[in-house]
Amino acid sequence: MEKLPGGRDGIYRVRNQVIRPANKTTQTIHGLLNHLHLQGFHQCPIPIALDHERETVSFVEGQVYNYPLQGNIASKQTLKSAAKLLRQMHDASASYVDSLKGNENWMLPVRKPTEVICHGDYAPYNLVLDGEEAVGIIDFDTAHPAPRMWDLAYAVYCWAPFKTHEFDKMGTLDEQIARAVIFCKAYGMTKEEISGLPDVMIERLEALVSFMRKEAEEGNEAFQQNLEDGHDLAYEEDIQYILQNKKDILTMLFK
Missing domain, CATH: 3.30.200 (Phosphorylase Kinase; domain 1)
Structure with a gap:
């Protein structure tokens, strides 16, 4: 074992x-x-x-990475592959939404309109690679019905990544936006979806911080530890980072 x-x-x-x-x-x-x-x-x-x-x-065979993003997990080919795999998962999940009875248990709140089942944590550490090819998605604990954009916003945030913590950050703002462009195009996001991306990223992170603090207050030891480690504060700093650079992000996304 x-x-x-x-x-x-x-x-x-x-x-x-x-x-x-x-x-x-x-x-x-x-x-x-x-x-x-x-x-x-x-x-x-x-x-x-x-x-x-x-x-x-x-067990899903392959390699799993974590932050900081180095090696195969940081490549442009992996980025494209990850976006395409998320699109495939979303498309396959859409018919499951239609079968839901409303009495299912989800960790994260259901969010309208329920277009697909979101993974909820589509970050590099939940992707399985074979070289630079995404071959699997793991850890569906945070999956829940929601709009595609709700999952996409968090995925782009994690893969660009628009992060400020010394351990998690990667590249300059221009390089992060360039990676976001690759992810958006590979997924097949529409211009309308891309135009709302920064705002939805901020909203998604705000919802995550609120959820973490609520769970911690209700006695969830895992989230209490997360708060002790300052995860919520790191997300708040990232919210400010995206907010401050929103104009540049949008400009470069549509170049």
């Missing part, structure tokens, strides 16, 4: 399977994953088993 690194404890690999702690949302997520596979989207874990304490899913 191999303990897997990441943001949560208690995740282990046993041969070609991953054992993870289960929670009240896990059954809903398993339904989503099964639906994605039925739609022909096989670049995500396959649900295998679930009880009150643990879930078992298939």
